[in-house]
Amino acid sequence: MGRQFMYLYKYNTNFSNLQKDVEGMKLAKDKVQRKVDAAGRKLEKIEETVEKWQNEVDSKIDEAEKLIQAKENNPRCFKGLCPNWITRYKHGKKAFKLKENGISQLLDKNNFPFLRLEDEVAHPTIPQEIWLRSTKDYVALESRTSTEKNVWEALNDESIYMIGVYGMGGLGKTTLVQGVGRKAMEEQLFDEVVLIEVTETPNIETIQLKIAKKLGLKLDNESDVADKANKLYERLKMTKKGKKDEKGKEDEKDMRPVEMNKKDEQDEKGDEGDEGKKDEKNMRPVKILLILDNIWKDLDLDAVGIPSKDDRGGCKLLLTTRDLEVLNSMNSTKNFQMGTLNDDEAWSLFQKMAVLALLQNLCYGFM
Numbered sequence: 001m002g003r004q005f006m007y008l009y010k011y012n013t014n015f016s017n018l019q020k021d022v023e024g025m026k027l028a029k030d031k032v033q034r035k036v037d038a039a040g041r042k043l044e045k046i047e048e049t050v051e052k053w054q055n056e057v058d059s060k061i062d063e064a065e066k067l068i069q070a071k072e073n074n075p076r077c078f079k080g081l082c083p084n085w086i087t088r089y090k091h092g093k094k095a096f097k098l099k100e101n102g103i104s105q106l107l108d109k110n111n112f113p114f115l116r117l118e119d120e121v122a123h124p125t126i127p128q129e130i131w132l133r134s135t136k137d138y139v140a141l142e143s144r145t146s147t148e149k150n151v152w153e154a155l156n157d158e159s160i161y162m163i164g165v166y167g168m169g170g171l172g173k174t175t176l177v178q179g180v181g182r183k184a185m186e187e188q189l190f191d192e193v194v195l196i197e198v199t200e201t202p203n204i205e206t207i208q209l210k211i212a213k214k215l216g217l218k219l220d221n222e223s224d225v226a227d228k229a230n231k232l233y234e235r236l237k238m239t240k241k242g243k244k245d246e247k248g249k250e251d252e253k254d255m256r257p258v259e260m261n262k263k264d265e266q267d268e269k270g271d272e273g274d275e276g277k278k279d280e281k282n283m284r285p286v287k288i289l290l291i292l293d294n295i296w297k298d299l300d301l302d303a304v305g306i307p308s309k310d311d312r313g314g315c316k317l318l319l320t321t322r323d324l325e326v327l328n329s330m331n332s333t334k335n336f337q338m339g340t341l342n343d344d345e346a347w348s349l350f351q352k353m354a355v356l357a358l359l360q361n362l363c364y365g366f367m
Contacts, residue, residue, distance in 0.1 A: 011088055014095040015071055021103040022064045028107060028115060029057050035114070039122035050121045053112055060102050067094055124216065129195070144176060147336050151180050154334045155189060155289070155316065161308060162317040164327035167338030173320040176338070177291050180318070184289055190316075191240075195291040202296070204303050208232055211290065211304075229305030236306060237313035238286040285314025295321040298329040 032054065036046055071091050105111060113119045147165070154163045165173050181193045196210040208228045212219045217235045222228045290306065292299065301308050307315050309331075321327060327335045 010096075011092040014092050014099070015068065018064055018095045018099045018103070019068060021099050021107065022061060022068075025057055025061060025103055025107060029054070029061075032114065032121060035121045039120070044122035044124050046122045047114070049112070050114055053106065053114075057106055060098070060106060064098055064103065067091065067098065071095075129214070144172065144338070147338055148176055148180060150336050151176070151318070152183065154336075155180065155184060155318070157334075160316075160333045161312050162319065162330070162332045162334075164319045164321065164324075164330075164332040164335040165338060166321050166324050166327060166335060169322055171338045173338055174293050177293065177318055177320055181289060181291055190287045190289040191314075192286065193289045193291070195293060197293045198295045198299060200294075200296045202299060204300070207299075207304050211306075215288075225303070229303060232305030233307055236288055236290070236315045237311075239283045239313070240286050287314040287316070289316055289318060291318045291320075293320045295319055295326055295330075296323075297326060301330070 032050065036050065036054075039046060107115070109115045114121045151163060151165060154160045165177060167173060178195065181195060184190050185193050192215065194211060194214045196207065196214065198207060205225050205228065208225070209219060212228075212232055212235070215235055217232065219228045219231060222231055301317075306317070307313055308317065317332075319327060319330070319332060324335060324337070
């Protein structure tokens with residue numbers, strides 16, 4: 001009974017407190033939005049808790065402002081001589097509940113750490129490369145169909161861990177593996193697809209840094225090439241929970257190196273051996289397609305930190321080179337040769353490339 005009386009007795013105080021909290025919530029909302037905008041410019045992914053908080057804040061602000069407006073429009077009884085005590089009681093109760101059970105909780109920094117100045121609202125992401133999104137440079141050629149089909153079948157074969165495509169320069173080896181990699185991502189055959197060019201004069205550290213950057217792995221603190229190789233090796237052998245959520249997406253937070261998974265399972269489960277084994281069974285390797293383009297000579301995979309053969313985890317390699325001997329020296333499991341184009345295909349390709357070049361020149365001319 002005392003609380004019901006307080007809704008009437010502290011009617012104006014409750015609304016005054018509500019108004020202050022609404023203003024505070026608007027300030028907090030603006031601060032969070034500035035952090036969200038800054039994260040967006042850095043191509044970072046906004047945390048789901050932040051997006052949910054923003055939606056709830058908008059809802060509570062709208063609800064509070066409507067209640068405050070209803071207070072101002074509260075009709076009085078006896079020709080305006082006496083307040084409408086029933087309406088006053090209902091509004092006072094709503095104002096108190098809204099502040100205590102809604103707004104105050106949304107402003108609690110313990111519940112939402114990102115409200116603190118130093119806490120982040122997002123996490124870094126790995127931007128998808130242009131070649132994975134665009135097919136504008138891809139020209140379908142009948143003589144390439146069989147090679148592409150063979151490479152695709154090899155990618156689907158779990159027993160094949162290294163695939164090679166070889167042939168003279170200018171035949172379209174890079175274009176072919178890009179098309180296969182794009183299809184692999186579209187059909188979710190792999191969790192991640194990475195392509196780097198090795199070049200004629202390969203540098204182990206440069207290759208390591210290229211791969212690491214595209215995997216979102218920082219190697220800046222590793223001064224030694226061997227240390228970089230160890231860290232890259234662990235990243236390429238990461239595991240994750242095998243089950244998918246309702247949206248069909250895998251939880252990135254569950255990705256971790258195989259050795260870390262084993263250690264964590266032991267630490268967390270302790271004596272619960274059976275439970276630990278059950279969780280370990282739910283883990284699967286992260287499937288990564290690593291495309292090494294334009295290899296000119298035998299590349300020491302161990303020195304780079306690239307797992308292969310039985311110890312590869314979920315990593316599969318797709319290589320391109322001009323020389324079959326390079327693939328043989330690297331023990332490539334399955335190799336496919338790209339032959340020259342026939343006369344009709346060569347002429348058709350020349351016409352398409354000429355038209356594209358002409359259109360580009362015309363566009364530059366109008367700029």
